[in-house]
Amino acid sequence: MTISSRTVPPDVKPDNQSVWHRLLHLPLPWKMVWVYLSLTLFLPVVAMLLRASSVGPARFWAIATDEVALSTYEITFLTSLVAALINGVFGTLIAWVLVRYDFPLSESLMRR
Numbered sequence: 001m002t003i004s005s006r007t008v009p010p011d012v013k014p015d016n017q018s019v020w021h022r023l024l025h026l027p028l029p030w031k032m033v034w035v036y037l038s039l040t041l042f043l044p045v046v047a048m049l050l051r052a053s054s055v056g057p058a059r060f061w062a063i064a065t066d067e068v069a070l071s072t073y074e075i076t077f078l079t080s081l082v083a084a085l086i087n088g089v090f091g092t093l094i095a096w097v098l099v100r101y102d103f104p105l106s107e108s109l110m111r112r
Contacts, residue, residue, distance in 0.1 A: 023034065052060055063069065098109065 023031075026034070055063070098106070
């Protein structure tokens with residue numbers, strides 16, 4: 001009697017494909033998502049890290065704590081806080097209205 005390895009149905013693909021192979025064989029919408037993320041998020045972050053690594057730590061700290069940079073941080077964090085509060089209030093309001101009231105096509109939105 002022999003002990004065989006795990007039996008895999010013939011229609012199941014093995015999981016040992018490389019990451020690049022999986023990325024190249026994604027459906028078109030997922031490829032578009034990766035291109036969009038690469039252009040709007042990954043590329044600027046890599047450029048910022050390369051630029052930051054080209055100066056010394058003392059110069060980097062001087063740039064990061066400059067008066068203009070500090071006011072930029074303040075505006076960014078304040079704007080993000082206000083946007084999060086507005087989204088929280090209106091998101092809760094919309095969720096309450098969607099659950100509380102019946103309206104045309106509400107079943108298609110809620111999928112009860």
